Amino acid sequence: GNSVTQMEGPVTLSEEAFLTINCTYTATGYPSLFWYVQYPGEGLQLLLKATKADDKGSNKGFEATYRKETTSFHLEKGSVQVSDSAVYFCALSGSNDYKLSFGAGTTVTVRA
């Protein structure tokens, strides 16, 4: 079945540091890939997505590239801010079903 593995946290960074959160997946066919973000006490929000190989999703300074050869969708941001402190979830939807499979989530804390 489909599954997502993302790096364990927590991750603690200083402001303006570079952030990478690794995400790899297992899926049949051609899944769509997503990053969702959850701020404290809230539900999840879509951060970015990519629907086919070599697509790059980007939003709010975050980027992730759909790499089929390495089955990866790593999230990066060049200069983080305190407001980026949140839990980040990698997710995929299969090519023939409607269910999203989520990774375990990575907690990121950015210190001023």
Next chain:
Amino acid sequence: DGGITQSPKYLFRKEGQNVTLSCEQNLNHDAMYWYRQDPGQGLRLIYYSQIVNDFQKGDIAEGYSVSREKKESFPLTVTSAQKNPTAFYLCASSPTGGIDEKLFFGSGTQLSVL
């Protein structure tokens, strides 16, 4: 403003009691979902519905029940058969349930056992 409303924000269940979590959306979305979030485990799908009067089991449906009598409402009942109900429950919706669609999430309900 359009969105998804979950209530209550906090809920406590006694042993042997059924409790119902509310989820309402005014986005005119066809598809709705219930996820359970446990620390360190990400989100797991409980039930989903792509159309009124129809719903499907997700990965962890045992001990839960749902109904979808109206397009805007998808309540989740946690029954006494669910032996470990303490978790954060998230409701979500999407326009048609298509595989590329963005999910819109509510702000969640924290359920605890007394």
